[in-house]
Amino acid sequence: xxxxxxxxxxxxxxxxxxxxxxxxxxxxxxxxxxxxxxxxxxxxxxxxxxxxxxxxxxxxxxxxxxxxxxxxxxxxxxxxxxxxxxxxxxxxxxxxxxxxxxxxxxxxxxxxxxxxxxxxxxxxxxxxxxxxxxxxxxxxxxxxxxxxxxxxxxxxxxxxxxxxxxxxxxxxxxxxxxxxxxxxxxxxxxxxxxxxxxxxxxxxxxxxxxxxxxxxxxxxxxxxxxxxxxxxxxxxxxxxxxxxxxxxxxxxxxxxxxxxxxxxxxxxxxxxxxxxxxxxxxxxxxxxxxxxxxxxxxxxxxxxxxxxxxxxxxxxxxxxxxxxxxxxxxxxxxxxxxxxx
Amino acid sequence: xxxxxxxxxxxxxxxxxxxxxxxxxxxxxxxxxxxxxxxxxxxxxxxxxxxxxxxxxxxxxxxxxxxxxxxxxxxxxxxxxxxxxxxxxxxxxxxxxxxxxxxxxxxxxxxxxxxxxxxxxxxxxxxxxxxxxxxxxxxxxxxxxxxxxxxxxxxxxxxxxxxxxxxxxxxxxxxxxxxxxxxxxxxxxxxxxxxxxxxxxxxxxxxxxxxxxxxxxxxxxxxxxxxxxxxxxxxxxxxxxxxxxxxxxxxxxxxxxxxxxxxxxxxxxxxxxxxxxxxxxxxxxxxxxxxxxxxxxxxxxxxxxxxxxxxxxxxxxxxxxxxxxxxxxxxxxxxxxxxxxxxxxxxxxxxxxxxxxxxxxxxxxxxxxxxxxxxxxxxxxxxxxxxxxxxxxxxxx
Numbered sequence: 001x002x003x004x005x006x007x008x009x010x011x012x013x014x015x016x017x018x019x020x021x022x023x024x025x026x027x028x029x030x031x032x033x034x035x036x037x038x039x040x041x042x043x044x045x046x047x048x049x050x051x052x053x054x055x056x057x058x059x060x061x062x063x064x065x066x067x068x069x070x071x072x073x074x075x076x077x078x079x080x081x082x083x084x085x086x087x088x089x090x091x092x093x094x095x096x097x098x099x100x101x102x103x104x105x106x107x108x109x110x111x112x113x114x115x116x117x118x119x120x121x122x123x124x125x126x127x128x129x130x131x132x133x134x135x136x137x138x139x140x141x142x143x144x145x146x147x148x149x150x151x152x153x154x155x156x157x158x159x160x161x162x163x164x165x166x167x168x169x170x171x172x173x174x175x176x177x178x179x180x181x182x183x184x185x186x187x188x189x190x191x192x193x194x195x196x197x198x199x200x201x202x203x204x205x206x207x208x209x210x211x212x213x214x215x216x217x218x219x220x221x222x223x224x225x226x227x228x229x230x231x232x233x234x235x236x237x238x239x240x241x242x243x244x245x246x247x248x249x250x251x252x253x254x255x256x257x258x259x260x261x262x263x264x265x266x267x268x269x270x271x272x273x274x275x276x277x278x279x280x281x282x283x284x285x286x287x288x289x290x291x292x293x294x295x296x297x298x299x300x301x302x303x304x305x306x307x308x309x310x311x312x313x314x315x316x317x318x319x320x321x322x323x324x325x326x327x328x329x330x331x332x333x334x335x336x337x338x339x340x341x
Numbered sequence: 342x343x344x345x346x347x348x349x350x351x352x353x354x355x356x357x358x359x360x361x362x363x364x365x366x367x368x369x370x371x372x373x374x375x376x377x378x379x380x381x382x383x384x385x386x387x388x389x390x391x392x393x394x395x396x397x398x399x400x401x402x403x404x405x406x407x408x409x410x411x412x413x414x415x416x417x418x419x420x421x422x423x424x425x426x427x428x429x430x431x432x433x434x435x436x437x438x439x440x441x442x443x444x445x446x447x448x449x450x451x452x453x454x455x456x457x458x459x460x461x462x463x464x465x466x467x468x469x470x471x472x473x474x475x476x477x478x479x480x481x482x483x484x485x486x487x488x489x490x491x492x493x494x495x496x497x498x499x500x501x502x503x504x505x506x507x508x509x510x511x512x513x514x515x516x517x518x519x520x521x522x523x524x525x526x527x528x529x530x531x532x533x534x535x536x537x538x539x540x541x542x543x544x545x546x547x548x549x550x551x552x553x554x555x556x557x558x559x560x561x562x563x564x565x566x567x568x569x570x571x572x573x574x575x576x577x578x579x580x581x582x583x584x585x586x587x588x589x590x591x592x593x594x595x596x597x598x599x600x601x602x603x604x605x606x607x608x609x610x611x612x613x614x615x616x617x618x619x620x621x622x623x624x625x626x627x628x629x630x631x632x633x634x635x636x637x638x639x640x641x642x643x644x645x646x647x648x649x650x651x652x653x654x655x656x657x658x659x660x661x662x663x664x665x666x667x668x669x670x671x672x673x674x675x676x677x678x679x680x681x682x683x684x685x686x687x688x689x690x691x692x693x694x695x696x697x698x699x700x701x702x703x704x705x706x707x708x709x710x711x712x713x714x715x716x717x718x719x720x721x722x723x724x725x726x727x728x729x730x731x732x733x734x735x736x737x738x
Contacts, residue, residue, distance in 0.1 A: 084699065085695045085696070085698070088699060088702055089698075092704070093392075108700075108702075109702075112701070112702055114702065134595070141594075143594075144593045144598060145594075145595040145596065146515060146596055151411075151686075151696045151699070152695060152696045152698075152700065153699075156411045156412075156696070157410045157411055157422075157700070159412070160410055160411055160422035161410070161422070164421075164423075170412075171414060171596060172411075172412040172413065172414045173414055174413075174414060174686050174688065174692070174696075175685075175686040176686070176692070176695065180684075180685075180686065183491075184686070187495045187514065188499045188500065188514060189495065189514060189515060189605075190515075191500075191595045191596070
């Protein structure tokens with residue numbers, strides 16, 4: 001207890017004067033009129049601001065979906081860009097309501113760090129990228145290489161474990177911010193770039209000569225990326241989780257941004273009618289603390305999971321990422337929503 | 342009559358007189374200040390405890406014993422991903438000390454040269470030194486770090502086009518690799534010889550000074566001392582059969598292997614801190630020398646001292662008294678500015694601590710460690726410089 005008191009006393013000035021009152025997050029969000037999302041400082045396809053400061057990307061669409069579910073207005077969002085080192089402190093200290101920042105769900109983060117994870121909106125795994133000129137075919141040939149990595153990530157830990165397990169040597173070149181890692185790789189400060197494969201695809205685009213780099217076949221870790229919220233507010237946790245499930249379920253039903261209005265009018269399928277809030281006496285939405293057309297609002301604003309995926313990172317985008325593990329369970333992937341009833 | 346009332350016993354005191362009593366007022370305001378300070382302190386404390394409890398994070402310093410799991414690029418001590426978080430922070434701390442130590446030495450050397458240069462009678466030298474000071478003093482130190490790192494060092498050749506330098510050294514954009522000395526078994530004799538040489542040099546210097554005081558005869562102390570300190574270890578080295586081999590850097594598939602490497606991150610931070618702080622030190626030196634009255638050097642000349650002796654025995658000792666206190670501040674600034682190393686990925690205290698904070702979520706504990714460590718470094722530097730200042734201060738008789 002003595003240590004607790006000491007650290008608390010010293011740290012008080014540091015953490016600032018975040019209010020001790022813990023009102024329900026939904027009420028706070030409603031009263032301030034927008035959802036504050038903690039996002040990446042800039043990762044093409046996932047969360048990045050354009051020249052005029054408008055954010056877009058996979059994670060950003062999730063933030064918009066939550067705003068649409070609450071306010072029926074996807075523009076009621078604000079973003080807190082964070083580095084991998086500052087993201088957790090930002091969420092802990094209340095600088096954001098929810099973390100949508102390609103963050104890996106681990107037990108440590110789910111327990112000791114005081115967050116709650118439930119959904120995985122992107123199944124990822126850590127990979128390696130190297131210049132083609134090095135003529136490397138497998139990660140097992142990388143002994144002695146200098147590896148660029150971002151600090152404070154699970155990537156950094158997996159890297160250490162993978163090289164140790166395979167008895168390979170390496171020289172870590174560690175930076176706090178993504179642009180610095182990118183630049184160092186491009187300038188040849190290191191031979192290998194490692195991060196989640198989605199990140200590697202995104203990053204390869206930003207290189208001056210994307211074709212001269214290859215992504216090695218090995219995936220050395222499981223990186224289930226998903227949203228996180230602070231512990232202790234189940235209602236808010238439910239809203240964020242079911243926003244993801246609604247997106248997945250919509251894809252399973254075949255409901256898209258374009259046909260959602262028609263389906264809502266004409267569908268006779270009770271599952272669909274319940275989902276879109278038109279079944280008589282349904283109270284799924286109100287039980288969540290929202291309105292019954294919450295799922296309709298989400299689809300209307302951002303489309304279904306497949307649309308969000310394809311629009312930001314799919315085959316028609318520069319990233320050209322395959323659905324792979326992120327296909328629906330009916331199509332051999334892992335995306336699966338519990339019954340909405 | 343009023344005088345009489347003030348001295349008279351309190352029978353005449355009213356409430357009003359208490360309000361206007363300076364002593365009572367003083368006590369009142371002190372108590373008020375104390376209550377406010379304690380109140381705010383308590384509020385901060387209570388708020389933090391409540392926030393910690395709410396966020397569900399464990400507190401305390403137990404996490405320092407956990408396995409770190411991440412690697413660090415540059416370390417002075419043995420470190421691997423199996424080491425503890427505490428050791429990771431220690432590695433960062435030693436790197437901070439390393440860059441601060443070399444930075445302070447270099448900044449002082451450059452600062453002295455530039456500071457004296459600005460006072461030079463040679464127009465070109467004086468102006469060049471002025472330009473140096475104005476340029477480096479007016480650019481944020483972070484930009485100077487970036488200048489060195491991204492402007493200068495990253496434009497060095499790629500690893501596969503490394504430049505081979507004499508003595509087996511290799512230069513590329515991953516740093517300067519040089520042969521690592523590998524000492525043999527009998528090498529312990531050499532530091533012992535060095536120690537003996539230093540002690541002997543000290544005795545010689547003391548003897549020479551006493552003799553000069555007594556008889557006025559001068560002794561070539563500098564040469565003798567230099568000879569001792571260099572010569573004795575060299576003799577010892579040769580005597581035990583030169584137990585030294587080198588581990589040369591050789592080109593591997595990706596990197597150089599073998600040898601030691603000075604990483605560009607360290608060099609960028611070290612040079613930037615040195616150049617930046619040197620501009621301030623130069624001004625401090627100039628101010629110190631200017632502060633010595635002209636009459637002092639005139640008086641020394643009148644006594645027949647040579648210009649070099651005048652500088653050494655009359656001007657510098659007096660200037661030092663003005664120089665040391667602000668110099669201390671510059672040293673402290675340099676040490677604290679070393680935390681900017683995180684911008685170029687140099688694993689100093691803030692960098693390794695930041696990673697630890699991120700992996701464990703113990704933000705408050707890590708920040709408290711940062712505060713305590715920087716405070717301790719600064720206080721230690723201050724104490725040393727105060728001691729040095731007291732030694733240099735004017736001894737009044």
